Amino acid sequence: MYKVDFVEFPSSSATASGQFFEKAFGWAATPYGPDYADVQGEGITLGFQADVAEQPGAPLVTVRTDDLHQARLAVEDAGGVVTVEPFDFPGGRRFHFREPGGSELAVWCSTK
Template structure:
């Protein structure tokens, strides 16, 4: 059996990236020196987007929530930059954001 248990992203500030996810979602952060930080969170699903109009230029990690509005406010309060306001897609609604280290992610809520 194979399971994905780790994903590594580039960051312009590993500490700022870790601090953001801790503040926005309460995830456990472990700094391993000034240039590397681990963030521990439960659950991961992968999707593959073929539509050229929607395909991200880099992997897009999507965080699931039960309250999209509260998640949006938490992202903003933690210093995230919204790159796409909430919108409907098959299966729910989501928004996209960029964390302080420069990575774009999404938060979604099922219908």
């Protein structure tokens, strides 16, 4: 299974971004410290990264999978290049890759 269900955005204030989407659209924001907020949108989750060292350069589309290792093999076999090795985060694990056209995306799986 592969499904786009998350997009991460750079933000100058994760708290302000989360509060904006709560107020504007009624979506629930969950802060993970001062530099990150998760916003449960309708059908997709938005992440806001305020840590400059961790921010994506552009919105980062993230694909969910049940098998991170198999997804990495599929990405590499199709000509993608892993740009960020797999790492843990609250609730899951992910890696980033660049597809042959130059866009960076990520693949994640739940650790639950």
